[in-house]
Amino acid sequence: MATEEGKIDxxxxxxxxxxxxxxxxxxxxxxxxxxxxxxxVAVAGLWIFMLGGxxxxxxxxxxxxxxxxxxxxxxxxxxxNIGPAGRKYAPYVFSLFMFILFxxxxxxxxxxxxxxHPFTVTSHLTVTGVLAIMSFSIVLIVxxxxxxxxxxxxxxxHGTPLPMIPFIFIVELLSFLVRPFSLALRLFVxxxxxxxxLKVLAGFVINSTNxxxxxxxxxxxxxFALMIGISALELLVAVVQAYVFALxxxxxxxxxxxLH
Amino acid sequence: MDAEAAxxxxxxxxAIGAGVAAVGVGxxxxxxxxxxxxxxxxxxxxxxxxxxxxxxxxxxxxxAFVVAMILIFVA
Numbered sequence: 001m002a003t004e005e006g007k008i009d010x011x012x013x014x015x016x017x018x019x020x021x022x023x024x025x026x027x028x029x030x031x032x033x034x035x036x037x038x039x040x041v042a043v044a045g046l047w048i049f050m051l052g053g054x055x056x057x058x059x060x061x062x063x064x065x066x067x068x069x070x071x072x073x074x075x076x077x078x079x080x081n082i083g084p085a086g087r088k089y090a091p092y093v094f095s096l097f098m099f100i101l102f103x104x105x106x107x108x109x110x111x112x113x114x115x116x117h118p119f120t121v122t123s124h125l126t127v128t129g130v131l132a133i134m135s136f137s138i139v140l141i142v143x144x145x146x147x148x149x150x151x152x153x154x155x156x157x158h159g160t161p162l163p164m165i166p167f168i169f170i171v172e173l174l175s176f177l178v179r180p181f182s183l184a185l186r187l188f189v190x191x192x193x194x195x196x197x198l199k200v201l202a203g204f205v206i207n208s209t210n211x212x213x214x215x216x217x218x219x220x221x222x223x224f225a226l227m228i229g230i231s232a233l234e235l236l237v238a239v240v241q242a243y244v245f246a247l248x249x250x251x252x253x254x255x256x257x258x259l260h
Numbered sequence: 261m262d263a264e265a266a267x268x269x270x271x272x273x274x275a276i277g278a279g280v281a282a283v284g285v286g287x288x289x290x291x292x293x294x295x296x297x298x299x300x301x302x303x304x305x306x307x308x309x310x311x312x313x314x315x316x317x318x319x320x321x322x323x324a325f326v327v328a329m330i331l332i333f334v335a
Binding site: 077 | 322
């Protein structure tokens with residue numbers, strides 16, 4: 001959709017802009033973009049957050065308590081969903097959860113007031129797709145390394161009647177293959193939808209106020225009030241989506257680890 | 261009908277899917293709350309399943325959103 005005069009384009013926030021021209025690799029330009037900047041910001045934020053909580057004090061302070069709440073939360077999730085064998089995946093799922101959480105929340109930061117434009121890394125299918133493919137390949141690698149070809153028994157539930165086996169196999173195989181797509185799509189769309197909604201409402205506020213004080217009071221103020229509510233909802237969505245991604249990853253790893 | 265108008269109408273119709281997904285998500289949390297209040301001690305253990313149900317119901321609504329976005333920006 002082309003940006004017309006005086007029209008606020010809610011999709012502009014998702015544009016990847018080149019900051020530093022990089023080099024070209026096989027005809028593709030590898031550049032340093034605003035997406036990369038915000039990934040680095042998320043990693044740096046995560047690093048500082050973890051550094052403050054890893055002093056291993058005997059009596060934990062506030063910061064260490066927060067970090068330990070998060071690690072304990074993921075540790076419990078792995079223990080509950082996978083069992084004792086799940087603890088070795090806790091570092092991966094923890095990194096995944098925290099990275100998604102931090103990039104979601106940093107994308108919502110109101111630093112636009114200072115002239116910086118926050119970019120939500122997880123609002124791009126390429127980024128969430130890579131995260132989903134990582135989870136999916138761990139499932140495949142663990143499944144085939146641990147159970148060899150017996151891993152295919154995952155697609156035939158116990159007690160399936162013999163004539164039904166080919167159909168069930170196909171259905172289960174399809175539902176297995178759809179997993180990385182649904183994992184990536186869910187996070188990407190949830191973040192994109194929320195941000196578009198916020199920007200559309202922001203456009204209402206700006207355009208109605210420009211049209212006159214009467215419109216500003218009638219349309220702008222209710223829109224702004226709604227924006228505040230939606231922002232709170234978006235914070236909730238940011239946390240829930242990170243949780244759902246980690247939860248589903250742990251469930252998929254459980255399939256690979258224990259079959260069923 | 262003009263092709264552009266048909267696209268926008270289709271995108272609007274896809275929004276029905278988002279509304280129906282809202283019914284689904286409400287159903288998931290409503291049923292959870294209903295049974296959690298009957299047996300609060302068992303509620304905490306079912307939180308994982310609650311969010312799996314939520315994720316499944318929500319995904320289908322998000323797919324409706326994807327359809328709308330494809331109609332507006334891609335097709």
